[in-house]
Amino acid sequence: MEPINLTEKTDWQFIDQVKKESLQDPALCYQCGNCTAGCPYTKYFDYPVSQVMRLFQTGQKETILNSRSIWLCATCETCTTRCPCEIDIAHIMDVLRIIARRENYVSEKDVKTFYDSFLSSMKHHGRVFEVGILMGYNFKSGHLLADADLGPKILGKGKIHFLPTRIKGRDKVAEIFRKFQEMRKNRV
Amino acid sequence: MRVGVFICHCGNNIAGTVEVAKVAEAARMMPGVAFATTYMYTCSEPGQEEIKEAIKREKLDRVVVAACSPRMHEVTFRRTVEKTGLNRYFFEMANIREHCSWIGEDKELNTNKAIEAIKLAVEKAKQNKPLFPAKFKINKRVLVIGGGVAGMQAALDCADGGLDVVLVEKSPSVGGMMARLDKTFPTVDCSICILGPKMVDVSQHEKINLYAYSEIEEIKGYVGNYQIKIRKKATYVDWSKCTGCGACIEKCPSRNAFDYFNFGVAPARAINIPFPQAIPKKAKIDAQFCRQFIKGKCGVCAKFCPVGAINYEMKDEIVTEDVGAIIVASGYGLIDLDKLPEYGGGRYPDVISGIQYERILNASGPTSGHIERPSDHAEPKTIVFVSCAGSRDKSIGIPYCSNFCCMYIAKQAILTKDHIPDSRSYVFYMDIRSPGKGYDEFTRRAQEEYGVQYIRGRVSRIYPKGKKMIVKGADTLLGTQVEIEADLVVLATAVTATTDARTLAEKLHISYDPHGFYVESHPKLRPVETNTSGVFLAGACQGPKDIPASVGQGSAAAAKVLSIFSKDTLESDPQIARVNTNICVGCRKCIGTCPFGAIEEQQLRDGRIIANVIETVCAGCGICNSTCPCGAIQLQHFTDNQLLAEVNALCLT
Numbered sequence: 071m072e073p074i075n076l077t078e079k080t081d082w083q084f085i086d087q088v089k090k091e092s093l094q095d096p097a098l099c100y101q102c103g104n105c106t107a108g109c110p111y112t113k114y115f116d117y118p119v120s121q122v123m124r125l126f127q128t129g130q131k132e133t134i135l136n137s138r139s140i141w142l143c144a145t146c147e148t149c150t151t152r153c154p155c156e157i158d159i160a161h162i163m164d165v166l167r168i169i170a171r172r173e174n175y176v177s178e179k180d181v182k183t184f185y186d187s188f189l190s191s192m193k194h195h196g197r198v199f200e201v202g203i204l205m206g207y208n209f210k211s212g213h214l215l216a217d218a219d220l221g222p223k224i225l226g227k228g229k230i231h232f233l234p235t236r237i238k239g240r241d242k243v244a245e246i247f248r249k250f251q252e253m254r255k256n257r258v
Numbered sequence: 259m260r261v262g263v264f265i266c267h268c269g270n271n272i273a274g275t276v277e278v279a280k281v282a283e284a285a286r287m288m289p290g291v292a293f294a295t296t297y298m299y300t301c302s303e304p305g306q307e308e309i310k311e312a313i314k315r316e317k318l319d320r321v322v323v324a325a326c327s328p329r330m331h332e333v334t335f336r337r338t339v340e341k342t343g344l345n346r347y348f349f350e351m352a353n354i355r356e357h358c359s360w361i362g363e364d365k366e367l368n369t370n371k372a373i374e375a376i377k378l379a380v381e382k383a384k385q386n387k388p389l390f391p392a393k394f395k396i397n398k399r400v401l402v403i404g405g406g407v408a409g410m411q412a413a414l415d416c417a418d419g420g421l422d423v424v425l426v427e428k429s430p431s432v433g434g435m436m437a438r439l440d441k442t443f444p445t446v447d448c449s450i451c452i453l454g455p456k457m458v459d460v461s462q463h464e465k466i467n468l469y470a471y472s473e474i475e476e477i478k479g480y481v482g483n484y485q486i487k488i489r490k491k492a493t494y495v496d497w498s499k500c501t502g503c504g505a506c507i508e509k510c511p512s513r514n515a516f517d518y519f520n521f522g523v524a525p526a527r528a529i530n531i532p533f534p535q536a537i538p539k540k541a542k543i544d545a546q547f548c549r550q551f552i553k554g555k556c557g558v559c560a561k562f563c564p565v566g567a568i569n570y571e572m573k574d575e576i577v578t579e580d581v582g583a584i585i586v587a588s589g590y591g592l593i594d595l596d597k598l599p600e601y602g603g604g605r606y607p608d609v610i611s612g613i614q615y616e617r618i619l620n621a622s623g624p625t626s627g628h629i630e631r632p633s634d635h636a637e638p639k640t641i642v643f644v645s646c647a648g649s650r651d652k653s654i655g656i657p658y659c660s661n662f663c664c665m666y667i668a669k670q671a672i673l674t675k676d677h678i679p680d681s682r683s684y685v686f687y688m689d690i691r692s693p694g695k696g697y698d699e700f701t702r703r704a705q706e707e708y709g710v711q712y713i714r715g716r717v718s719r720i721y722p723k724g725k726k727m728i729v730k731g732a733d734t735l736l737g738t739q740v741e742i743e744a745d746l747v748v749l750a751t752a753v754t755a756t757t758d759a760r761t762l763a764e765k766l767h768i769s770y771d772p773h774g775f776y777v778e779s780h781p782k783l784r785p786v787e788t789n790t791s792g793v794f795l796a797g798a799c800q801g802p803k804d805i806p807a808s809v810g811q812g813s814a815a816a817a818k819v820l821s822i823f824s825k826d827t828l829e830s831d832p833q834i835a836r837v838n839t840n841i842c843v844g845c846r847k848c849i850g851t852c853p854f855g856a857i858e859e860q861q862l863r864d865g866r867i868i869a870n871v872i873e874t875v876c877a878g879c880g881i882c883n884s885t886c887p888c889g890a891i892q893l894q895h896f897t898d899n900q901l902l903a904e905v906n907a908l909c910l911t
Contacts, residue, residue: 100650102688103732108718112739120734152600152718154651 074130081129088126092165096127098155105149105159115139119149119159126162140166141178183210193247196240200230260292261380262318264309265354265372266300266325272359277369281324281354284373288380292316301331306338313342320383324352324376345388347832347895352379374908381907385900389832394874396482397582398823399424403474403762406434407453407805408797409587410460411812412819416585417465419820424579425460426488429518430471431536432457434589435798436805438519438533438613440620440627443669444700450535450622457537467579470538475576477584477765478855480874481792482828486579492572493542495529499567502531502539506559506568515547517624520617523610523632524624529559534622541567583792583819586766586776587812590798591756593648593656601647601720601749607632608727608744609720611647611751612666619673629677631746634725638745641674642729643667643685644717648752650688656752658773661802663750664691668704670748675708684711684742686731694806713740720747753802767877768793775801786815794818833895834876835883841890842868848882848891857882857891 089095106118116138117125125134134140140163149159176182187206191199208214224230263285267273278296285294293316297305300323312318321344323335328351336346354372362368398421402413405427413425431437437457439449460466475487495506510527517526519533528548531541541559549556550570560568595603595611602609608631610618621627631638645667649660664687671683685704690712692698704710715732722728726743733740755774763770768788769777776799779787786794794815797808822828835848835856844867849857854877860870869882869891880893889898 100688101734102646103715103734104718105732106734106737106739107716107730107732109739118732118737118739120732121737148718154653154716156653 074128076128079130081131084131085126085129088162088165088169091169092158092162094157094159094162096123096157098157099123099127100155102154104152104154108148108152110146110148111139111142111144114142119143119163122163122166123157123159126166134166135170135173135175136177138177139163140170141176141181143167180211180213183207186210189247193244195234196237196243197235199234201232202234259290259320259384260316260318261288261290261320261322261383262309262312262316263288263291263294263322263324263376263380264300264305264312265294265296265376266305266323267296267298268325268355268359269299272325272355272372275359275363275365275368276354276372277365278372280369281372281376285324285376285380288377290320290384291380292318300325301334306334309335309338310342313339313344319344320348320350320380320386322350322352322376322379322383324354324372324379326355327353327357345390347389348383348386350379350383350386352376377907377911378904381903382900385897385903386895389894391829391832392873393827394482394830396823396826396828397484397580398422399579399581400583400585400819400823401426401484401486401579401581402585402587404428404434404587404589404797404799405432405460405468405470406587406589406797406808407436407456408589408803408808408812409434409585410456411809412585412587412796412816413466414456414459414463415813415816416819417463419816421465421819421823423463423466424469424486424488424581425466426469426472426474428471428473428588429532430493430540430542431532431538432460432468432470433533433535433537435613437535438521438620439616440623441669441673442805443665444694444696446669446672454535457535461537468538469577470540471542474762474765480877481790481822482582483874484581484584484792486581486584488577488579490575490577492545492574493540494545494548494568494570494572495541495543496567496569496572497538497540499565500540500563501565502536502541503564504531504541505562505564506541507531509558509562511556511558512547512549515544520624521611521614523614523617543568543570583794583822584766585794585796585812585815585819586762586768586788586799587796587808587815588756588759588762588799590802591754592751593654593754595749595751597654598647598749598751600718601644601747602722602727603647603749603751606720606722606727608638608722609747609749611749612643612663612670613751615670615746615748616666619670619677627677629674636725636745637678639678639681640742640744641671641681641683641746641748642727642742642744643671643683643748643750644720644729645685645687645750646716646752647749649750651752656754656773658802659691660750660753661691662753662804664689664701665694665697665804667748667750668692668701668710671704671710672708675710682709682711684713684729684744686713686715686717686729688714688716694804715740753798755799759799766790766793775799786811786818792822830874831878833878833893834873835871835878835880835891835893837869837871838890838892839868841888843888843890844868845887847885847887851881851885853879853881 103120106120109119112118143163145160147160184207187203191203265278265282282294282296299305321339332351336349339349340346352375358371400416400421402409402425413423417423436453442449472488472490475489478485506529507527510529512528515526515528529543545551617623618625690701692701713733715734717731719730727747729742729744759774767790778785796812796815848869856872856875857869882891883893
């Protein structure tokens with residue numbers, strides 16, 4: 071790692087922004103490492119959770135928002151459960167992901183594609199339409215045959231269907247999405 | 259009436275956010291104020307001289323000092339005033355530091371508030387009456403609660419100083435936690451070898467009266483004259499006959515009693531002596547495990563006792579002792595393993611606490627000092643120590659550091675290597691806290707000479723896999739997860755207050771912090787005193803503490819007791835309730851409301867019943883004053899008239 075000039079490279083605004091959006095205080099973290107100790111995804115992360123927290127404490131915006139860890143986090147909340155300082159770390163990871171997306175730092179394109187596919191399915195059907203999500207994701211990501219081998223198995227068990235299930239109040243769910251878009255436009 | 263007002267800058271503490279010159283100017287305008295001035299440090303010797311000179315020069319008869327809290331310096335200034343011949347209760351203090359300059363940043367608001375505080379104090383001072391303390395005799399005996407190392411040290415020092423000591427110990431033997439330890443850090447000398455002689459001294463000292471297996475039932479009185487009721491719990495063995503031969507224990511058929519002394523490492527018999535060096539070395543029956551009590555028939559111990567000491571009919575006995583001071587050394591507890599479910603504490607036999615491991619290491623412990631793990635009695639080769647198991651963990655309500663775990667873990671890891679040379683020990687730590695003399699060298703020795711692997715990180719989870727325990731933690735210096743397949747896991751469980759700490763504090767009228775540890779009078783300058791005069795603290799009941807600190811505090815508490823007992827009489831505080839016999843209608847409401855039992859009925863010669871305050875018992879709390887429907891009972895120095903003068907000054911002018 072390059073040496074970091076903390077005088078120049080500490081982004082205090084970023085610290086405040088994450089604090090405000092997550093309602094969590096990084097100063098409470100005493101770097102015991104319990105979040106990393108329990109995290110089931112550490113082996114895929116470029117920075118283990120406790121280091122993401124340290125980067126947050128030192129305002130290393132670029133490093134955090136470019137990291138893969140924030141996209142690979144499964145929000146299983148083991149870190150939040152184990153944290154002796156009662157910090158909701160999983161929520162901080164969520165907020166970091168949201169900021170990264172908003173500011174166009176996306177280090178794991180596939181994860182973003184999957185989220186998009188999931189959300190558009192919610193918007194159109196009011197609930198998840200699994201086959202739709204899969205198709206959308208596979209096309210957009212270019213992994214055309216990803217998980218294709220699983221298809222026949224779960225189809226046979228009746229876990230997924232070719233046609234979406236339409237639920238009551240579909241329009242209301244769509245309304246939530248519309249309102250959110252509107253709010254975001256107004257904020258910008 | 260001529261009031262003098264002295265306003266303290268307290269360096270920048272007050273003058274930084276209060277315009278003291280302006281305050282003095284305003285004070286000069288107050289009715290009755292003859293003189294007002296400011297001074298850099300009023301509590302300093304020249305500051306006090308200035309007050310004395312001003313009293314003479316300006317012929318002052320009331321003095322107000324506006325400075326810090328009266329808890330800090332009221333006594334100081336009362337003494338100053340008294341030296342010039344004024345009654346010390348003609349002095350009044352206005353707190354413009356803790357209540358004003360320290361808590362607000364707005365200089366104008368602070369200045370106004372300081373002026374108002376002085377206005378109140380001036381009006382109160384004008385109403386003040388001279389009060390005179392009474393003298394009473396001291397009972398020069400001392401009660402020590404708790405027979406651990408701190409309590410024993412305090413008892414021995416008091417006894418050597420010529421005082422009669424009543425030592426009350428809850429468990430059947432003195433020795434406390436230290437008697438359970440194998441070795442002590444950082445010297446690695448045998449714990450019982452250095453404690454044993456002290457225990458013997460306690461039992462043989464002619465000035466010490468030991469009540470083992472006894473608890474404090476009730477405490478009445480005040481400094482110099484306490485009446486203590488002690489509950490001697492039924493042991494079902496006549497200790498005047500018992501010789502400690504152990505014949506009963508050998509024959510006892512109930513072999514699954516919980517062993518309190520060994521923290522349940524191995525089962526005990528229903529009739530038992532906690533450990534070979536116990537003092538007094540007498541047997542007692544744990545009734546909840548004894549067949550005679552559960553099933554109504556057995557009687558084996560009675561049959562085999564060669565001296566006929568067994569008595570199943572024994573009842574608790576209450577004895578009364580009168581003392582003049584109390585030293586509290588009631589010790590500490592440890593959190594239960596099942597408070598740490600992610601570590602499998604209480605579920606997996608091979609996850610044990612530090613104190614349990616200490617018993618396993620101990621030559622007089624249940625395994626005779628052979629290290630074996632509880633599940634299959636195999637010798638463990640890989641041992642993992644987890645520090646801060648519960649400590650510094652806000653999420654379970656223990657935000658504090660347990661003080662001595664870092665050190666005993668290093669010691670246990672060193673001893674493990676001595677016992678099993680081909681073993682490997684790992685220590686998960688967040689910080690190594692070893693600030694004592696020779697302490698850091700000791701933790702370094704564990705790493706450098708004994709090859710103990712220190713891993714900087716916390717443990718998330720411990721679970722079994724075959725015969726091993728998998729310890730899943732982080733190494734934050736490596737920046738990754740680590741896993742260790744351990745044979746035995748030792749958790750440095752957090753230190754807590756004892757379960758009955760709060761009840762005891764309420765009996766003693768002393769305060770405790772949110773965690774149940776007793777609060778000292780001042781964290782730096784009065785570390786062994788409590789806010790109740792005559793009650794002193796020693797050892798870990800005040801906060802987690804290691805042996806040297808506990809012993810030091812035990813001696814310090816003894817010195818405090820010896821110093822108050824160096825006089826034959828004490829002055830009583832005249833700020834107590836007093837009854838105006840002409841107004842009292844004898845409704846007895848005050849008698850019912852007094853928390854100290856300080857008010858009694860009194861019959862006058864004309865047959866009228868009125869209330870009477872027992873001067874030495876009254877603590878001056880003022881509850882009776884606010885209860886009395888006709889204002890007959892008044893707390894001296896805080897009478898209705900004095901308080902109303904303050905309210906009027908604040909609200910009407």
